Amino acid sequence: MNNVKLLDCTLRDGGYYTNWDFDKALVTEYCKAMEALPINYVEVGYRSIPLDGYLGEYFYCPEYVMKFLKMLMPSKKLVIILDEKNIREEHIDALLKPCIPYISMVRMAIDPKNFKQAITLAKKVKKMGFEVAFNVMYMSRWKEDTSFLDLLDGIDDVIDYFYMVDSFGGVLPNDIIEVLSLVKSKTNVPIGFHGHNNLEMALINTLTAMDHGCSLVDATITGMGRGAGNLKTELLLTYLESINAFHVSFTELSSLVTEFEKLKKHYEWGTNLPYMVSGILSQPQKDVMSWISKQTYPISSIITALRNKSGSIMDN
């Protein structure tokens, strides 16, 4: 497992709770801890064209933000993510040229149905000198239609990592093995895994992915991330240290965890019964997160709504 690389995406994925604003002192502590920990890639936020509504600093990552982050994490590969559904070819230059001095890898969030356009974008991004990662959503549904995977043929030199994303958080270790084997039959590109913790399967799914040849895996401090959240960086590191795969500085890690636990008390990410049900039913985190945040629906109504949606019955 020593060859597996780790990516922390706390600011990018945690931003779903804070609207991509984070206190500067917290970010400084985060960066110093990342610099001290055996994390290879740090995904710091999105780059995006202006979207409707307020979206904070780490959604747009202006140049002064990237410069500040790189200054604090000189030895790390920094990553930004593009959401393919909002980005066209003509946006790429303006979005990515300012990134060149600071950012090592550009990740793209991709719906399999837009895979062709994503490849066109990726070629342009690769030409600018970035490592390119595909973050391909909805892995629990890939078996239903594998045709998008055929488009991977011949683009080994365009993308550096092909990520399987457990978007709904309902995947189990045996699914990991099955889908990994499917992807490997179509491409030689190194594979990544981004889990969610709806069923508290994020760690075992990630370890299974690593055991079966994944090269890069994601985690966030205290699991901060959309909906039920992610694999906890501190859990992954504690485990990997115990099998002597990495040396972990627990002083930095525990101080940082303490700070994020305070945010967690406020925002309350993490799994609960509605997220468990949505994971099992392959329903989006987004819906549940919005229902829960309103704090007006009893859990039983949320579950009924999820079960109706899954069975395609309209809600009242």
Added chain:
Amino acid sequence: MNNVKLLDCTLRDGGYYTNWDFDKALVTEYCKAMEALPINYVEVGYRSIPLDGYLGEYFYCPEYVMKFLKMLMPSKKLVIILDEKNIREEHIDALLKPCIPYISMVRMAIDPKNFKQAITLAKKVKKMGFEVAFNVMYMSRWKEDTSFLDLLDGIDDVIDYFYMVDSFGGVLPNDIIEVLSLVKSKTNVPIGFHGHNNLEMALINTLTAMDHGCSLVDATITGMGRGAGNLKTELLLTYLESINAFHVSFTELSSLVTEFEKLKKHYEWGTNLPYMVSGILSQPQKDVMSWISKQTYPISSIITALRNKSGSIMDN
């Protein structure tokens, strides 16, 4: 998996946080939900000789408590637990005779080093007509000395379930398979599994145990239980419903979860970095729980103390 039986031990194991006191309205709602859910055994508390210090209603389970519980859960098998280290043969009659009308199974918490005495006690308990379960602690250490398991020879008709307990919460699915196979080589008694959630492995460990022939598994509502807590009953049931192994009434389940979530906000059971480290290092939940509850030690000091203990260096 339809043949696997489920045991909920929320009151018994959750009592470590409430000193075994629970609000009567909450217990009533709990019992009604249990009665409606596909739970076979409900472990309601300890029976014990008087111990030092204050210990609440569900630590002693006086007859009026058992009567009240049985009235609310007429279709369930109720269970009480005896802690072998405090109980001698001469206590059994006084402790268990009042249980006869209400309690179906007596579980015994056992340190493997006291296994011989436990068998003597068990024979006496069995003669009184109870089902008997052994809750055998420290499964992560059994491989070091398997001799206690030889004492199982010839007592198939004395004990009804032999439980493997992941006391430190550090066991992984492959350990489950290995220890299960070891136990099965020594006895034909049906096997149970009680997991802990330090590494968020409680569900996958329990499913692995079920897949490999365990007959009875434990869970608690919201995972309430000593230290990092247990497998969450709602998570197990949501999963088992999704594979059509059981029918679950989500109305009762979600109302009950809502009530216990309120308690959880107050007591804050569940895993965190110190519990992860203690799980990995096979250190007792008890110590970490006491350090955390004092809220005066930074996480980094707790981790240093755990690592020193594990390496047998004395703390300052």
